[in-house]
Amino acid sequence: MKKIAEGKRVLILENDGWEYVERKQGKEAVAVIAQDDRGRLILTEQFRKPVGKHVIDYPAGLVGDEEGSSDPAETARKELEEETGFTCDEVELLAKGPTSAGITSELVSFYRARGVQKKGEGGGVGGESITVHAVALEDLPSWLKAREREGKLIDLKIWGGLYFLE
Numbered sequence: 001m002k003k004i005a006e007g008k009r010v011l012i013l014e015n016d017g018w019e020y021v022e023r024k025q026g027k028e029a030v031a032v033i034a035q036d037d038r039g040r041l042i043l044t045e046q047f048r049k050p051v052g053k054h055v056i057d058y059p060a061g062l063v064g065d066e067e068g069s070s071d072p073a074e075t076a077r078k079e080l081e082e083e084t085g086f087t088c089d090e091v092e093l094l095a096k097g098p099t100s101a102g103i104t105s106e107l108v109s110f111y112r113a114r115g116v117q118k119k120g121e122g123g124g125v126g127g128e129s130i131t132v133h134a135v136a137l138e139d140l141p142s143w144l145k146a147r148e149r150e151g152k153l154i155d156l157k158i159w160g161g162l163y164f165l166e
Contacts, residue, residue: 022105026062029099029106030076033058033161034086034113040134041165042116044083045152047129056133056147057155059083060108076111084132085122089115094164099157110161137165 004019005012011022034042048055061079064070069078076091094110124130135143140162144154 026065028063029108031058031060032080034116043133045131054152085120087119088113
């Protein structure tokens, strides 16, 4: 493996002719599938500079970034609360795999939050500007299509995560 370039937060590496990006810290991410006591799916929306648009996603974050915990389950709980203002009694690991294996080494773990309660405002930390959405499952497909018509992007994890809902 050879380092091609280095930024403040990422490396561009080459391994046997294949170039890819790797984070310096927080090489693993979590995404949290949570429903409130009314059964609504808790989603986030924030502007993402790499795609130049607002993106609808699950509450999510990097494991072990900056002063963060290196425990993915603890990170899932923390990100749920910071981003959405919801806490939970427990999280359960559902699946883990690559997000875009052709360009990055990042892995993402899906966690299911159980015993979800609204405790605060959410919105993120450190300059994040996160909008929280609570959407009824029966309204989700039309709600997501309406967001797309507004020019927002829907993270593919949204669709994949629906597999895990009861």
